[in-house]
Amino acid sequence: MRKIDLIVIHCSATREGNSYTAHDLERDHRLRGFSGIGYHYYIRINGEIINTRPIEKMGAHAKGYNQHSIGICYEGGLDTYGKPKDTRTAPQKHSLQVVISELLARFAQCRVCGHRDLSPDLNGNGEIEEKEWVKVCPCFEVQRSR
Numbered sequence: 001m002r003k004i005d006l007i008v009i010h011c012s013a014t015r016e017g018n019s020y021t022a023h024d025l026e027r028d029h030r031l032r033g034f035s036g037i038g039y040h041y042y043i044r045i046n047g048e049i050i051n052t053r054p055i056e057k058m059g060a061h062a063k064g065y066n067q068h069s070i071g072i073c074y075e076g077g078l079d080t081y082g083k084p085k086d087t088r089t090a091p092q093k094h095s096l097q098v099v100i101s102e103l104l105a106r107f108a109q110c111r112v113c114g115h116r117d118l119s120p121d122l123n124g125n126g127e128i129e130e131k132e133w134v135k136v137c138p139c140f141e142v143q144r145s146r
């Protein structure tokens with residue numbers, strides 16, 4: 001088993017009201033040259049949890065952090081106009097908690113963060129601020145919502 005000390009949360013950047021299946025995700029990631037879905041878990045709008053890649057296998061979801069992390073993506077993240085929004089449904093929030101707690105039970109030393117929290121700390125103050133975000137994914141504050 002590879003060393004795992006980080007769990008990264010993502011959104012699929014899907015507009016509210018639209019559906020984006022694991023099949024769509026797989027097709028798009030293969031088009032980007034990945035060997036299947038880059039995330040380890042995908043959480044649908046209805047809360048369904050899909051294990052999209054064995055956690056033993058390195059993911060393709062957070063540049064520079066893939067080797068020692070697990071990637072979890074939820075379906076959504078954009079409002080109907082395409083603007084970033086925390087679109088997580090109650091079942092999705094619950095499923096996220098379930099997956100994260102199971103992983104934390106197995107990998108106790110894990111830090112949990114959002115994709116955007118891995119942006120470079122440009123001013124070196126030890127905090128990744130909104131103006132430093134390379135992208136807004138996963139469109140909610142992971143630390144505060146846990």
Ligand SMILES: [Zn+2]
Nearest residue numbers: 010011115137
């Ligand atoms: Zn992301």
